Amino acid sequence: MAIHDKNIRLMHIASFLKSKPKGASFKEILKHLEELYHRESFPKDLASSQKTFDRDKKLLLEMGIEIKFKRSTMTYQVINDEFSESSQTIFDNILLLNAYKQTENNSGIMIFEKQSSRGLENLNGLLHAIQNRKTISFNYTKHWENIPHNKVLEPYALKEFKNRWYLLANEVDGKDFFLKTFGLDRISDFEVNSKTFKKQDVDIDKLFVNSFGIISTLDKIPETIVLSFDYEQGKFVKTLPIHHSQKVLIDNDSEYRIELILVPTDDFYHELLTHTGRMKIISPENVKDKYFEFIKSAKK
Missing domain, CATH: 2.30.30 (SH3 type barrels.)
Structure with a gap:
């Protein structure tokens, strides 16, 4: 099988099991892959044998995705997912490309945002x-x-x-x-x-560890910033974290409160403005004051 087809199979196995918190039997996994073959015109051996599936598990483990067999339910489950953020982005982009190939002759199914050249x-x-x-x-x-x-x-x-x-x-x-x-x-x-x-x-990563955006803050001291969101906005921030340092302090039916550790830059304040009306800055005061300066500037 071509490397591309093997990678597609690995991604579909991982995605399918991630969507099944209680796990899935090998028969269910095989059925899913067979349906993909008929629907997406993949090679027939996309629907792998048990031996091939065992090899797939080893390959996925090397990528940071651990799959265990639960004998009591005869199901496979993802028990550890340490896929790096960069690998996950590539993973998602390949899945998007594959989905686009399926629908490119049927306009209106996948609607992409119109963008200018990104260079x-x-x-x-x-x-x-x-x-x-x-x-x-x-x-x-x-x-x-x-x-x-x-x-x-x-x-x-x-x-x-x-x-x-x-x-x-x-x-x-x-x-x-x-x-x-x-x-x-x-x-x-x-x-x-x-x-x-x-x-x-x-150390490129170190340059941006306390940054939000593309401005390096290597020699600056990060601040602990506490933000509070209403319930609805909190669900959005939970699924799309603002920063890798995001830590949950309160999560209930009325409030989603988080803590961030970073150096606030203009990019960060621009991000906060997208949550205006559904967010409160709890601390520190200097971040709150700077945020209101941006709001006053926008009003002018």
């Missing part, structure tokens, strides 16, 4: 440059200037935020090493240069 046409070249330590050059146009500036950079990583991708790179002619962010959608005339560079030892 992903340069993705392969950027990855090649990062992995091979090649300098890159391109013209970069800031939103507020509308004038392209030529940049020669040492690329380090790519970061996603709010469905946009950003390049983290150091300017070659900069006096000091400093990783800046560049939106991929504002890049033109992209080139990978033959010149290589010596990569600095940088």
